[in-house]
Amino acid sequence: MCIKDSDHIPLLKVKSISRYYGRRIGCRGIEFELWPGEVLGIVGESGSGKTTLLNCISGQLEPSEGAVWYASNGGVIDMCVAPEPQKRLVMRTEMGTVYQNPRDGLRMHVSAGGNIGERLMANGLRHYGQVRRKALNWLEKVEIDSERIDDTPTTFSGGMQQRLQIARNLVTGPRLIFMDEPTSGLDVSVQARLLDLLKSLVTELDLSMVMVTHDLAVTRLLAHRLIVMKGGKAVESGLTDQVLDDPQHPYTQLLVSSILQP
Amino acid sequence: MKKQFNRQSETGGGRSSVMEGYNFAYLDEQTKRMIRRTILKAVAIPGYQVPFGSREMPLPYGWGTGGIQITASLIGSEDILKVIDQGADDTTNAVSIRRFFSRTAGALTTTRTREATIIQTRHRIPETHLTKDQIIVYQVPIPEPLRFIEPRAKEVCRMHALKEYGIMFVKLYEDISRHGRIAKAFDYPVLVNDRYVMSPSPIPKFDNPKMDRMPALQLFGAGREKRIYAVPPYTKVKSLDFEDYPFEVERWPHCCALCGSGNSYLDEIIMDDRGSKMFICSDTNHCNERVARGHKGNQEEPVEKAQISIGTGARKCA
Numbered sequence: 353m354c355i356k357d358s359d360h361i362p363l364l365k366v367k368s369i370s371r372y373y374g375r376r377i378g379c380r381g382i383e384f385e386l387w388p389g390e391v392l393g394i395v396g397e398s399g400s401g402k403t404t405l406l407n408c409i410s411g412q413l414e415p416s417e418g419a420v421w422y423a424s425n426g427g428v429i430d431m432c433v434a435p436e437p438q439k440r441l442v443m444r445t446e447m448g449t450v451y452q453n454p455r456d457g458l459r460m461h462v463s464a465g466g467n468i469g470e471r472l473m474a475n476g477l478r479h480y481g482q483v484r485r486k487a488l489n490w491l492e493k494v495e496i497d498s499e500r501i502d503d504t505p506t507t508f509s510g511g512m513q514q515r516l517q518i519a520r521n522l523v524t525g526p527r528l529i530f531m532d533e534p535t536s537g538l539d540v541s542v543q544a545r546l547l548d549l550l551k552s553l554v555t556e557l558d559l560s561m562v563m564v565t566h567d568l569a570v571t572r573l574l575a576h577r578l579i580v581m582k583g584g585k586a587v588e589s590g591l592t593d594q595v596l597d598d599p600q601h602p603y604t605q606l607l608v609s610s611i612l613q614p
Numbered sequence: 615m616k617k618q619f620n621r622q623s624e625t626g627g628g629r630s631s632v633m634e635g636y637n638f639a640y641l642d643e644q645t646k647r648m649i650r651r652t653i654l655k656a657v658a659i660p661g662y663q664v665p666f667g668s669r670e671m672p673l674p675y676g677w678g679t680g681g682i683q684i685t686a687s688l689i690g691s692e693d694i695l696k697v698i699d700q701g702a703d704d705t706t707n708a709v710s711i712r713r714f715f716s717r718t719a720g721a722l723t724t725t726r727t728r729e730a731t732i733i734q735t736r737h738r739i740p741e742t743h744l745t746k747d748q749i750i751v752y753q754v755p756i757p758e759p760l761r762f763i764e765p766r767a768k769e770v771c772r773m774h775a776l777k778e779y780g781i782m783f784v785k786l787y788e789d790i791s792r793h794g795r796i797a798k799a800f801d802y803p804v805l806v807n808d809r810y811v812m813s814p815s816p817i818p819k820f821d822n823p824k825m826d827r828m829p830a831l832q833l834f835g836a837g838r839e840k841r842i843y844a845v846p847p848y849t850k851v852k853s854l855d856f857e858d859y860p861f862e863v864e865r866w867p868h869c870c871a872l873c874g875s876g877n878s879y880l881d882e883i884i885m886d887d888r889g890s891k892m893f894i895c896s897d898t899n900h901c902n903e904r905v906a907r908g909h910k911g912n913q914e915e916p917v918e919k920a921q922i923s924i925g926t927g928a929r930k931c932a
Contacts, residue, residue, distance in 0.1 A: 436772075436776065437776050440776060440778070459763075459784070462763075462784055462788060463788060463791060463792075465787070465791055466784045466787050466788050466791070469784065469787055470780060470781065470784050471780070472780075473780040473781075473783040473784060473787065474778060474780025474781070475780070476780075478783070478856055478857050479856060479857045479858055480787060480790050480856040480857075480858050480859050481858050483787060484791070501791070502791050502792065
């Protein structure tokens, strides 16, 4: 991560976000800032509100309270009250979301090339040759054989589907990526390759990332900072190494101690 | 109720007497008013699908329930109606709908494109250029062009509202990557007035250029899907394409075997069990008029191995 002169305002500023499902709490009073080039990990047990928080800040779910300020190329906008066209434009040009289940993020009956090209064409590219070239280029970057460009994701392995999802999101050169448990459901060796790929892409493209996971090893490898959630609240936050090596909150201590030691 | 079967000649037929017990043109006045209001809204927003309270009509869905409701709400005692199905005036669907309006509205019917004031059509636009005094009514099975690529109706509405049509190009991209060209041959999506992507009903893409800046009012009715949309006269209608794969219509190496026409849409007719075939105009009125003017095709020699080529293909015709 390098700090530039232009980086004097945070890319994303989350002001006490809450989301209620009726009387049940999704997440409550979450606050953080994300700076350009930073990777933020959100960890917690299942049902702790991680995905709810991610959906709220990525514009897919309307929070019940709070505000999300995003410093887009065209100025700072509040994602919660921004007009729909502006919000969707920002979401498909400057942001990307990688889902836990590739079926949510990919069009399964559309070829790999079509999946990668969708965002380009949505942003106005009307030249087949150029779409094709960029698709091939990105397939190479995410280490998928270029011969598979006309195959549908249904014929891909889980790891390939996940890498295709990443390519599909990164093709328009976004600044901010949201990831919802990108590695769960993959076996350990595939996980390692995917993490390796993510790490190199993040540094190469100077991406900022918010990553939800329950896998502490993943956060240790990728995240600069960490938020630990429990029962919809942030119980602890700080630098990744600091939180993992010296956990203060009882829940975090439990979480860290539950990692299997080889 | 008196049964009346006044046979009328199909070209420039006489006025038959109207069936008793039915309102003029079958639908009640309130319904017709509702449909006319819908049409006005559709004309005001070219290409936008306006919902309407579609009624049960005495014909099955898929036979033109949408088109027939539009025609019923527009037709007046002075109108002359032409109905075509796949370009032909003499198919069951066309004959039945013509008879329906001659019996319920006492409407004059015709097969001559030039004479008609309202033309209800399924799957074709007549070869004869339409004028500003005419209305063409399309029968539409599925009005939503984005349906097959994005099944969520709510999401599709949002895409229309925000003019997000990238997904339509994904469909075209898939065609090119699979077939080497845009293989969609009918119901080819168009952009109306630089705003809404619209399904032109299942007309062959051969007819798409005719929609662009057409002097006649174009109305589209989908009865089962309860939608009406419109293209007002002289409105820009652009078929979607890529810069390096431009839109093009199909061409045949043959001419019509009956009238020798070299620039009309041809149907392939199987002649016998040995597989010999003949290519004739799909627009029967266009073909008949040319024959009446003395044009001739080489009817005697059925084409043995026919191939439809795209784009190029010069025809030497009579």
